[in-house]
Amino acid sequence: MKADSIISLDHGSGGLASQNLISGLFLKYFTCPQLRDLEDCAMLGEYAGRIAISTDSYVVDPLFFPGGDIGKLAVHGTINDLAMRGAIPIALSLALIIEEGFPFSDLERIIASVARCSEEAGVAIVTGDTKVVPRGKADKIFINTTGIGIASHRHDISGKKARPRDAVIVSGTLADHGITIMSSQAGMAIGGNIQSDTQPLHRMVGALLEEDPGMIHVLRDPTRGGLATTLCEIAQASGVDITIEEERLPIRPAVNVACEMIGLDPLYLANEGKCIIICAQEAAEAVLQLVRRMPEGRDAALIGRIEGGCGGRVCLTTRIGGTRLLEPLTGQPLPRIC
Amino acid sequence: MKCADGFRSREITAPLVAEIKRSLVRPLRIMEVCGTHTMSIFRHGIRSLLPEGLTLLSGPGCPVCVTPASHIDAFVAAARFPQVTIATFGDLIRVPGSEGSLANARAAGARVEIVYSPMDALTLAEQEPERLIVFPAIGFETTAPTIAATILQAARLGIANFLIIAANKTMPQALEALLADPELAVDGLLCPGHVSAVIGAEAYRPLAEKYHLGCAVAGFEPADILAGLLSLIRQSNANRPTVDNGYTRAVSASGNTKAQGLINEVFAPADSEWRGLGTIGGSGLVLRAPYQRFDGLRHLGISLQATKEPKGCRCGDILKGRLLPPDCPLYGAACTPLQPVGPCMVSAEGTCAAYYRYSGQKESRRGIPAARA
Numbered sequence: 001m002k003a004d005s006i007i008s009l010d011h012g013s014g015g016l017a018s019q020n021l022i023s024g025l026f027l028k029y030f031t032c033p034q035l036r037d038l039e040d041c042a043m044l045g046e047y048a049g050r051i052a053i054s055t056d057s058y059v060v061d062p063l064f065f066p067g068g069d070i071g072k073l074a075v076h077g078t079i080n081d082l083a084m085r086g087a088i089p090i091a092l093s094l095a096l097i098i099e100e101g102f103p104f105s106d107l108e109r110i111i112a113s114v115a116r117c118s119e120e121a122g123v124a125i126v127t128g129d130t131k132v133v134p135r136g137k138a139d140k141i142f143i144n145t146t147g148i149g150i151a152s153h154r155h156d157i158s159g160k161k162a163r164p165r166d167a168v169i170v171s172g173t174l175a176d177h178g179i180t181i182m183s184s185q186a187g188m189a190i191g192g193n194i195q196s197d198t199q200p201l202h203r204m205v206g207a208l209l210e211e212d213p214g215m216i217h218v219l220r221d222p223t224r225g226g227l228a229t230t231l232c233e234i235a236q237a238s239g240v241d242i243t244i245e246e247e248r249l250p251i252r253p254a255v256n257v258a259c260e261m262i263g264l265d266p267l268y269l270a271n272e273g274k275c276i277i278i279c280a281q282e283a284a285e286a287v288l289q290l291v292r293r294m295p296e297g298r299d300a301a302l303i304g305r306i307e308g309g310c311g312g313r314v315c316l317t318t319r320i321g322g323t324r325l326l327e328p329l330t331g332q333p334l335p336r337i338c
Numbered sequence: 339m340k341c342a343d344g345f346r347s348r349e350i351t352a353p354l355v356a357e358i359k360r361s362l363v364r365p366l367r368i369m370e371v372c373g374t375h376t377m378s379i380f381r382h383g384i385r386s387l388l389p390e391g392l393t394l395l396s397g398p399g400c401p402v403c404v405t406p407a408s409h410i411d412a413f414v415a416a417a418r419f420p421q422v423t424i425a426t427f428g429d430l431i432r433v434p435g436s437e438g439s440l441a442n443a444r445a446a447g448a449r450v451e452i453v454y455s456p457m458d459a460l461t462l463a464e465q466e467p468e469r470l471i472v473f474p475a476i477g478f479e480t481t482a483p484t485i486a487a488t489i490l491q492a493a494r495l496g497i498a499n500f501l502i503i504a505a506n507k508t509m510p511q512a513l514e515a516l517l518a519d520p521e522l523a524v525d526g527l528l529c530p531g532h533v534s535a536v537i538g539a540e541a542y543r544p545l546a547e548k549y550h551l552g553c554a555v556a557g558f559e560p561a562d563i564l565a566g567l568l569s570l571i572r573q574s575n576a577n578r579p580t581v582d583n584g585y586t587r588a589v590s591a592s593g594n595t596k597a598q599g600l601i602n603e604v605f606a607p608a609d610s611e612w613r614g615l616g617t618i619g620g621s622g623l624v625l626r627a628p629y630q631r632f633d634g635l636r637h638l639g640i641s642l643q644a645t646k647e648p649k650g651c652r653c654g655d656i657l658k659g660r661l662l663p664p665d666c667p668l669y670g671a672a673c674t675p676l677q678p679v680g681p682c683m684v685s686a687e688g689t690c691a692a693y694y695r696y697s698g699q700k701e702s703r704r705g706i707p708a709a710r711a
Contacts, residue, residue: 186454187458188454262454263428263429265381316383317383318381318382318383318560319346319347319348319382319560320346320347320348320351320352320382320383320384320387320560321348321351321352321383321387322382322383322384322385322386322387322560323383323386324380324381324382324383324386325695325697327694327695330674330675330676331432331675331676
């Protein structure tokens with residue numbers, strides 16, 4: 001492999017190679033003036049409202065998978081974390097930790113993806129950092145993004161706000177991302193064109209909050225741990241019980257098949273472009289219709305309701321009418337032997 | 339999976355549940371032998387639909403759970419060799435031996451990879467000829483044929499860096515040992531679907547006759563399980579125990595003779611230690627002489643060391659159906675899915691883990707209450 005086709009420790013040294021990487025790669029793709037100034041920090045201007053901040057690190061393996069890549073996840077994931085408190089994202093940082101020897105072409109592919117996603121979402125990368133660590137000290141590439149957003153005073157969306165009788169809506173099909181990654185890792189091809197669902201949700205949330213923000217009580221994206229774990233967190237934080245109905249859960253048939261083959265439960269697999277919306281019952285139908293009209297939410301479904309009760313319990317009514325308690329995920333989801 | 343949808347519809351299951359309620363005239367204890375049945379029963383909330391007098395007990399059919407600490411220790415010992423990569427079924431890696439699990443070994447620097455089949459492990463061996471790929475061969479008659487086929491393939495291709503640690507077990511011998519225990523109070527067996535697909539429904543005939551015990555072979559969908567339970571209730575009511583095969587879409591009377599042939603070609607029966615049950619004669623599989631060059635223990639010079647069960651752990655009684663998980667003093671306190679002590683808590687299909695996850699019972703009835711998170 002030619003020396004200039006891989007990332008070396010020099011690229012993270014702060015010297016000439018670093019500068020070449022910045023001007024030859026990052027500035028080729030990132031157009032935001034604050035970033036192009038190459039100052040020590042970016043100035044964002046003045047905004048009215050509450051400032052929201054969220055950070056997340058991305059270590060997904062494989063780096064490229066059906067429907068996305070690590071760069072796309074890094075942009076969407078942080079945007080979505082801001083959106084889940086009803087904040088409008090305004091800026092992102094991008095920090096890379098790269099393993100020595102990482103192919104330059106893969107880095108360019110990732111940076112191009114980050115740039116494209118940030119542009120499509122209308123949220124600029126305003127500052128960044130690159131470190132290169134010796135071979136074996138990191139696994140190919142890790143990305144951290146931090147996002148800044150502004151939230152209106154007109155709502156108070158939080159995981160603590162679910163109330164008895166509220167409706168529980170999920171904005172689309174479940175487990176697409178998780179099963180895509182698990183089957184990629186297993187080298188298994190699954191049918192039905194299943195791919196990661198990674199997508200930004202801030203526009204859909206924006207549209208929801210424009211209508212009647214007081215009706216929306218909780219927004220959460222069920223990423224790691226899946227729907228079941230996220231609902232458990234909400235039930236705990238809000239001190240309520242939650243009942244959902246298996247029959248109403250939107251899960252693609254091919255995802256169900258793959259889960260059965262590998263021995264995984266789709267309720268515990270990650271999603272990267274879906275959110276749980278808990279809203280006042282009287283608003284449920286309007287919320288559902290609005291979400292379904294957006295491309296991000298066309299498969300949205302009303303899946304259950306908030307109950308009073310002793311708090312912290314999530315109950316699934318199974319297709320055959322049985323009841324099953326859903327627990328938070330413990331450890332990693334592991335495929336079963338048979 | 340479309341064909342399975344019908345077996346999950348309420349139109350089919352509701353009449354079965356109603357019939358079970360009508361037919362149950364006295365309390366019955368039924369053992370589901372297979373871990374996948376245990377999982378399915380919890381997952382579909384089947385217990386919540388059954389009448390009170392019908393008790394379901396989970397038997398020794400979780401392959402990860404019955405793998406003894408001595409074998410786990412051997413897998414971990416193999417993992418510690420710098421040239422070894424352990425290629426294992428996923429749910430084995432958290433199973434604790436007497437000195438930690440494969441997950442602990444991995445955290446300490448060992449190479450441990452999750453594979454979905456033994457053939458994947460063989461592929462790894464081809465891709466990494468400089469390393470020794472060791473596959474912990476666990477499971478029942480379900481995994482044994484593919485492991486045997488992998489050994490035959492390795493022999494054909496002349497792959498020398500692929501090894502297994504033979505720890506497979508066979509079901510009929512374990513059931514025989516279990517049923518011979520006078521303390522076991524069970525009125526019927528829900529027989530495993532996958533194992534039966536290989537060994538055939540008739541494999542249970544001698545048990546049904548000798549122990550005068552109803553057997554129903556069932557698939558894993560809710561309707562399969564409910565129909566199996568109904569069959570066992572009816573057999574008990576009529577006092578005519580037999581072997582009823584309700585899973586004819588996968589299980590024949592004599593089973594899959596080709597798979598049986600593969601097992602017999604590569605493996606010979608041997609005594610085997612079961613976690614919680616002790617050593618059961620002829621219930622394990624070891625490599626036959628022509629294939630002993632694939633024996634990881636022999637190659638690495640590892641011998642199985644006798645181990646003690648963890649103090650207070652009642653997995654043995656739970657596997658025998660003598661106790662329910664909350665009857666164990668460690669349940670929910672010292673032993674949870676995150677920090678399992680006994681094998682039944684480790685695999686998602688282990689009785690205790692399934693009970694902990696799905697039943698809502700978080701505390702031992704016998705011991706100190708669980709610490710609240």
